[in-house]
Amino acid sequence: MTIKKNILIIAIFILAVLALFINKLTTPRVLSTNELLINGLYLFESPKQISDFTFLSANDIEFTKSDLIGKWTLMYFGFTRCPDECPTTMYQISKLLKVLREKEFPLDNKQWVLVSIDPERDSPTDIDKYAKGFDKDFIGVSNVRPMLLSLATQLSVNNVMPGENPNDHSHLDNHLNNIILLNPAGEFVGIFRPPFDISRLSLTYQSVTQ
Numbered sequence: 001m002t003i004k005k006n007i008l009i010i011a012i013f014i015l016a017v018l019a020l021f022i023n024k025l026t027t028p029r030v031l032s033t034n035e036l037l038i039n040g041l042y043l044f045e046s047p048k049q050i051s052d053f054t055f056l057s058a059n060d061i062e063f064t065k066s067d068l069i070g071k072w073t074l075m076y077f078g079f080t081r082c083p084d085e086c087p088t089t090m091y092q093i094s095k096l097l098k099v100l101r102e103k104e105f106p107l108d109n110k111q112w113v114l115v116s117i118d119p120e121r122d123s124p125t126d127i128d129k130y131a132k133g134f135d136k137d138f139i140g141v142s143n144v145r146p147m148l149l150s151l152a153t154q155l156s157v158n159n160v161m162p163g164e165n166p167n168d169h170s171h172l173d174n175h176l177n178n179i180i181l182l183n184p185a186g187e188f189v190g191i192f193r194p195p196f197d198i199s200r201l202s203l204t205y206q207s208v209t210q
Contacts, residue, residue, distance in 0.1 A: 031207040040193050041204040047187035050154045055115065055141035058128035063113070063141045068186035071111045072209040075180040077157045079118035080130040085177050087134075090114065092196040093179065094134040099202045109184060110209065115151070116142040155180050155188055181208070 036043050055063045074093060078086035093112060100107060114131040116122035119142045122130075131140030142148075152158075157178070179192035190208070192201065 030210075031204065036190075036204050036207065039200040039204045040196070041181070041190055041208065042193060043190040043208070044188070047183060047185065047189045048154075050182075050186065050188055051150065053147060053151045055143045055147065055151075056124040057139055057141050058125045060124060063139065065186050067111075068182055068184075070184050071109045072184060073111050073113055073180075073182040074192075074205075075113045075115060075155070075182060077115045077117050077152060077155075077180075079116050080122050080126055081118065089177055089179065089194070089196060090131070090134045090138075092198060092201060094138075095198045096201050096205060097135055097137065099198065100206070103206075105206060105210075112138045114138060114140045115148070116140070117148065117152070117157075119143060119145055119148055156191065 031039070033043055050065065052065045057063055076086075076089060076093065078090065097107075097112065100110075112131075112135070114127060116127040122142050124140070124142045126140075127142045128140035131138035157180070177194045179196070180188065181190040181192065183189045192204070
């Protein structure tokens with residue numbers, strides 16, 4: 001009886017150790033601030049508050065600051081007529097989402113938002129359709145330029161203000177290609193900087209949002 005009991009205890013111990021080992025292998029490692037920076041994510045020492053905003057998606061569905069609450073948000077500023085930077089970055093974000101799904105990483109509190117920096121030509125329907133062309137879970141939003149400028153300025157996004165000629169869209173050619181990270185409190189917490197490598201993007205994203 002004692003031998004059977006000892007064997008049972010040993011078996012339970014081995015299973016517990018094995019479970020801890022598997023959990024360690026499957027749980028993303030928490031990176032230090034310096035490691036995050038090396039891998040392309042600049043994380044602020046303190047989150048930055050942002051003011052209320054209102055944008056529109058397809059079917060005139062509003063997207064406001066309240067939609068940030070409770071979710072980690074990756075936000076990218078681009079436009080449908082962007083020749084290369086935008087589609088390249090959006091593709092990398094879609095690859096990130098695919099990797100996270102394959103890893104069964106929790107996504108219930110995650111969202112992915114594309115904000116148009118060309119609202120005069122990108123309707124809410126246009127930008128949402130463009131975003132969903134990369135992944136069905138992406139949200140595309142647009143609104144008048146003053147609202148865009150207000151949010152973009154708070155999130156350190158430059159080159160969203162056109163010159164005096166309304167038909168001159170040259171300012172769009174040099175917009176910053178950063179990806180913005182907002183926490184579930186709706187605060188601006190960091191910036192993913194290009195070039196975007198899917199392995200590093202996945203590593204840093206999982207470390208911060210797990």
